[in-house]
Amino acid sequence: MPAPPPLSAVAARRAAREAQAAKQEHAQPLQVNREELGSGAERQDAVDEDEGMASDASSESSTSKADVVRMLADEKRTQNGRKGKGKAATRYFAAEPSRSEDEQDGDEAMAVDAGDLSPPKGLEEVDVAPAASASGYSTPNRNRRRRERTAFVDPYCVSSFALDEGVNAFRVRVAGEDGAERNAVVYALKADETLVIRGVCTLTPVHGSISLLGSTLSAPPPSSYSTAFPLPSTPQRPLFAPSSHPIPSIRALPPPSPVSTNATLLLPSGQELSLAPFVAVVLVADLQTGVEGIERVFSAAGMGCGVGLFGRRGEGERREEVEGGKTWALVREPSPSLAGLREVEAWTSAFSSTLPPSPRLPLASNGVATSDRLVAIVEGPKRVGKSTFAKMLVNQLLERYEKVAYLDTDLGQPEFTPPGFVSLNVLSDPILGPAFTHLSLPLSSQYLGSASPASDPSGYLAAISALLSTYALEVEYPSVDEAPSSRRHRRGQPADDSTRSSSLGRYCERVPLVINTQGWVKGLGADLLAKLKAESQPSHIFSFVDVVENGSSAFDGAELAQPAYSIMPPSADAPYFLASLPPAPPSPLESKWSAVDLRTLSLVSYFHSLRSGKLPAWDFSTPLIGVAPYEFDWRAEQGQVAQVHIVEGADVAYEHVLHALNGSVVALVQETSPAPSAASHPFPYDPSAPLPSPSTSRALGLAVIHSISPATSTLHLLTPVPASVLASSAPLSLIKGPLDLPIPLMLDFTASPAEAEQGIAGVEWAEVPYLSVDAAEGAGRRRVRRNLMRRGQA
Numbered sequence: 001m002p003a004p005p006p007l008s009a010v011a012a013r014r015a016a017r018e019a020q021a022a023k024q025e026h027a028q029p030l031q032v033n034r035e036e037l038g039s040g041a042e043r044q045d046a047v048d049e050d051e052g053m054a055s056d057a058s059s060e061s062s063t064s065k066a067d068v069v070r071m072l073a074d075e076k077r078t079q080n081g082r083k084g085k086g087k088a089a090t091r092y093f094a095a096e097p098s099r100s101e102d103e104q105d106g107d108e109a110m111a112v113d114a115g116d117l118s119p120p121k122g123l124e125e126v127d128v129a130p131a132a133s134a135s136g137y138s139t140p141n142r143n144r145r146r147r148e149r150t151a152f153v154d155p156y157c158v159s160s161f162a163l164d165e166g167v168n169a170f171r172v173r174v175a176g177e178d179g180a181e182r183n184a185v186v187y188a189l190k191a192d193e194t195l196v197i198r199g200v201c202t203l204t205p206v207h208g209s210i211s212l213l214g215s216t217l218s219a220p221p222p223s224s225y226s227t228a229f230p231l232p233s234t235p236q237r238p239l240f241a242p243s244s245h246p247i248p249s250i251r252a253l254p255p256p257s258p259v260s261t262n263a264t265l266l267l268p269s270g271q272e273l274s275l276a277p278f279v280a281v282v283l284v285a286d287l288q289t290g291v292e293g294i295e296r297v298f299s300a301a302g303m304g305c306g307v308g309l310f311g312r313r314g315e316g317e318r319r320e321e322v323e324g325g326k327t328w329a330l331v332r333e334p335s336p337s338l339a340g341l342r343e344v345e346a347w348t349s350a351f352s353s354t355l356p357p358s359p360r361l362p363l364a365s366n367g368v369a370t371s372d373r374l375v376a377i378v379e380g381p382k383r384v385g386k387s388t389f390a391k392m393l394v395n396q397l398l399e400r401y402e403k404v405a406y407l408d409t410d411l412g413q414p415e416f417t418p419p420g421f422v423s424l425n426v427l428s429d430p431i432l433g434p435a436f437t438h439l440s441l442p443l444s445s446q447y448l449g450s451a452s453p454a455s456d457p458s459g460y461l462a463a464i465s466a467l468l469s470t471y472a473l474e475v476e477y478p479s480v481d482e483a484p485s486s487r488r489h490r491r492g493q494p495a496d497d498s499t500r501s502s503s504l505g506r507y508c509e510r511v512p513l514v515i516n517t518q519g520w521v522k523g524l525g526a527d528l529l530a531k532l533k534a535e536s537q538p539s540h541i542f543s544f545v546d547v548v549e550n551g552s553s554a555f556d557g558a559e560l561a562q563p564a565y566s567i568m569p570p571s572a573d574a575p576y577f578l579a580s581l582p583p584a585p586p587s588p589l590e591s592k593w594s595a596v597d598l599r600t601l602s603l604v605s606y607f608h609s610l611r612s613g614k615l616p617a618w619d620f621s622t623p624l625i626g627v628a629p630y631e632f633d634w635r636a637e638q639g640q641v642a643q644v645h646i647v648e649g650a651d652v653a654y655e656h657v658l659h660a661l662n663g664s665v666v667a668l669v670q671e672t673s674p675a676p677s678a679a680s681h682p683f684p685y686d687p688s689a690p691l692p693s694p695s696t697s698r699a700l701g702l703a704v705i706h707s708i709s710p711a712t713s714t715l716h717l718l719t720p721v722p723a724s725v726l727a728s729s730a731p732l733s734l735i736k737g738p739l740d741l742p743i744p745l746m747l748d749f750t751a752s753p754a755e756a757e758q759g760i761a762g763v764e765w766a767e768v769p770y771l772s773v774d775a776a777e778g779a780g781r782r783r784v785r786r787n788l789m790r791r792g793q794a
Contacts, residue, residue: 293620380544385584449737
């Protein structure tokens with residue numbers, strides 16, 4: 001007779017508890033009570049089958065039914081451990097300790113939430129998550145709207161800084177760039193001490209140097225250490241550290257030479273701080289940008305992953321303490337749903353072995369000079385850390401060069417634009433935050449409208465080729481008095497290595513290029529990558545080697561084949577540095593934030609962003625449906641709209657184009673010489689017209705067609721592109737691609753719960769266009785979904 005299969009997870013745990021109770025009471029063999037195992041028909045059938053298996057097993061052996069149930073439950077838990085469902089060790093955390101039966105029973109009773117488990121005001125965290133310290137998991141929250149995975153606690157996401165108020169931490173008042181005073185904290189760090197900060201703040205090095213995301217931020221040396229020196233007016237670096245991405249640590253770097261033991265820092269209060277025990281002092285201040293309002297948008301849409309991005313509810317009340325401010329908080333102990341950015345030693349070695357020497361470091365022995373042409377490609381499959389590595393590479397290069405160019409060819413997860421763009425950006429400041437916190441207007445960009453180049457590989461390559469030409473002609477040699485033809489003549493020739501920025505010793509005669517690629521590395525994706533290499537002629541290739549896991553998940557207990565790290569110098573066959581790099585340690589956030597969620601995060605941030613001032617800012621006081629749109633007159637004599645294009649729009653007839661455009665996302669494209677349409681229709685749409693050529697056009701950004709008024713021949717557009725840019729770029733072409741507006745941007749996040757149950761902006765749900773609402777189950781929230789299937793969604 002074949003061995004019975006293991007019990008289901010629910011039945012096994014309940015049967016094991018019944019068996020233990022029976023053994024303790026010295027009762028008769030276990031009799032399973034059907035009523036205790038639930039009233040659902042599916043669960044009842046599973047229990048009946050398990051009882052039958054246990055009964056068959058007892059007929060073949062003298063072992064009691066209780067022992068059989070225990071053995072089957074143990075076997076099931078062992079299998080779950082191999083599949084990553086139970087107590088197995090993972091690549092990110094250690095093995096989970098065993099939990100009590102009461103904690104395990106909670107897993108059966110509710111959906112477990114991966115969001116922040118913030119306690120109600122007035123309660124301590126232990127009342128909300130009593131199991132966090134024992135098992136590494138927090139108690140589930142029953143009131144969440146969206147089912148998430150188990151909350152996690154990363155033991156590495158914590159500051160090693162030993163805070164002692166009045167000794168190495170001081171609350172001060174400082175003046176911002178606008179002249180207004182604001183609260184700040186001065187931290188004095190010893191060598192290799194780290195700060196982990198969650199939220200939004202500015203960092204100002206006061207003494208010594210700190211390392212953050214591959215960038216070294218240093219304070220200018222004082223003129224003299226004989227007298228106390230005040231807080232310097234160095235550039236304030238904005239830092240964005242939300243819980244949606246791994247949080248980097250701020251590390252104090254040892255000084256290159258010993259500091260005088262008599263050095264002291266004069267605080268605004270008049271107190272003098274002796275710098276003898278410390279290697280670095282940093283000033284952390286509040287930064288009001290409005291980005292915290294993005295949590296309201298996700299909360300209104302029932303997306304629990306976006307709740308608590310920048311801090312727990314109530315943390316902003318701790319304004320008089322040295323543990324944080326109004327917009328940020330120091331992470332002093334591991335917290336649920338916070339993951340730290342792990343350092344990879346091989347990445348650091350690749351920087352020092354292949355890049356030109358830094359002004360702060362001794363001359364490198366790799367023979368690379370800052371005057372040499374430097375074009376670096378970062379390649380590899382998905383979820384290996386390409387974007388993080390490219391960000392750190394840019395920060396490293398900014399220590400050596402005054403400016404760095406960044407070519408982003410990842411359509412799905414770009415760094416400086418919303419999804420659907422390839423773009424060329426020129427950077428002069430380090431990148432200290434995730435992509436959605438520094439979306440900007442690039443130097444040049446092209447719009448494809450899709451998250452993948454599979455639908456238009458030729459257009460994808462043409463767009464990249466145009467951006468590479470822009471880099472070669474306008475960016476690589478930044479001399480303002482040099483004509484493009486002269487720059488073309490100098491391309492490939494060595495520059496004068498003696499010309500450097502006078503302040504920091506950074507090279508300013510040549511601008512290096514970093515190319516971030518997509519994660520599609522097989523089939524057509526490999527062909528596109530090969531053509532990109534042939535077109536760009538890289539001097540450095542940083543290639544991530546995928547981890548072989550025998551088909552297992554990155555978070556289970558499988559043995560991982562760690563790839564070998566190596567650096568190959570240039571040769572006759574491969575005239576570039578080739579660095580084979582291991583992937584970044586997997587983050588548990590990957591199971592909480594999908595690629596679609598991250599694209600939604602980027603689009604919500606983009607459409608609520610403000611483009612005024614040096615620092616990024618957002619306005620979440622009004623939902624998108626309440627913002628006053630721009631009016632664009634499509635009549636030819638007005639000169640505001642040149643052409644309207646629909647990607648893959650051959651099936652959209654002219655008489656249906658207004659219906660296809662209404663409520664859609666379009667790109668605003670400036671053409672140097674738009675081709676006149678052969679059609680004689682009033683509306684500037686011709687299904688057979690070619691898309692704008694990448695060599696004679698550039699995309700300015702995205703817009704939402706709020707509404708269309710045929711009576712006045714106007715399109716009503718919502719866009720964060722400044723009005724001055726729109727006016728100077730007219731006439732504009734509009735391109736509609738497969739990209740759709742995410743549902744959170746269609747809702748009113750300012751409405752009360754009662755108003756949200758009735759509809760949007762006074763319109764009942766039955767009359768709301770493009771959306772439908774499923775009936776609520778019990779006390780649950782209504783589920784909003786699309787009722788309009790566009791091309792490619794069916």
